[in-house]
Amino acid sequence: MKRKLLTLLFVLVAAVLAVLAYAIWPTEDLNWAVTSFVLLLLGLGLFYLRFERAKVSSKEMALIASLAALAVVGRIIFAPFPNFKPTTYLILLAGFVFGPRAGFMVGATVALVSNMFFGQGPWTPWQMMAWGLAGATAGLYxxxxxEKVHPLELAVFGAVWGFLFGWIMNSWVWLTTFFPLNFTTFLAANAASFWFDVSHATANVLFALLLTRSFLPTLYRFRKKLTTISLEVQTDEKIQH
Incomplete structure (x- = not known):
């Protein structure tokens, strides 16, 4: 209940700050790039705060780190191929099997860690949020x-997120490099990256069709094993008390 109230409070504060910023500064003077950057940092801080206060076992922490490391390695290995990488697919798979919380943390961690190789910058929080949301929505799905999901379903889901991720990152490009900020320039920003988004979506589809039948059962078996261990620990604690 407290976590829900904290989330609601953040949304209200963020909305009030955005309205005040728009009211105080004229549109041509307001730096929307900086404003959006601050709001993104607040949002990421809220997610990490909720994760830190949640009851997360050491095994779940190790799992998140392992899945994030796998996705990071995939991004590095496929670096020569623009936007054609298994990273998003692995994040979606992690969220799909282990839930929204794990999915968001894997996605956000992948962006932060992999950018130590590709370069950190003001785009990093946008990537963290985009990949985090991809993992979280996969968890809800x-x-x-x-387990009855068909690889084709994950392929379609991955294709959708290939474009959604691109549109989120295009929003950062639009806010920082385009003027004036209107619907026409927003369309221009998305049109400029269209083929990169197509490449991203295509990669997600291919990796889903090629890897899901082998990866998904393995991850589900690991999740069941992890759940069984947790139940045994809880039972032992109750007996001792």
Whole structure:
């Protein structure tokens, strides 16, 4: 209940700050790039704060680190191929199997860690949020579909996120490099990256079709093993008390 109130409070504060910024500064004077950057940092801080206060076992922490490391390695290995990488697919798969919380943390961590190789910058929080949301929404989808999901479904889901990720990152480009900020320039920003977004979506589709049948059962077996261990620990604690 406290976490829900904290989330609601953040949303209200962020909305009030955005309205005040728009009211105090004329449109031509307001630096929307900086404003959006601050709001993104507040949002990421809220997610990390909730994760830090949640009851997360050491095994879940190790799992998140391992999946994030795998996605980071995938991004580095496929670096020569623009936007054609298994990174987003692995983040989606992590969220689908282990839930929204794990999915968001894997996605956000991948962006932060991999950019130590590719370069940190004001785009990093945008990537953290974009990949984090991809993992979180995959977690919600996984709760609905479960193990009966077909690889084609994950392929379609990955294709959608290939474009959504691009549009989120295009928003950063639009806010920082385009003037004036209007619908026409926003369309121009998205049109400029269209083929990169197509490449991203295509990669997600291919990796989903090629890897899901082998990866998904393995991750589900690992999740069941992790759940069994957790239940045994809780039972032992109750007996001791």
């Amino acid at each position: 996984g709760r609905w579909r479960g």
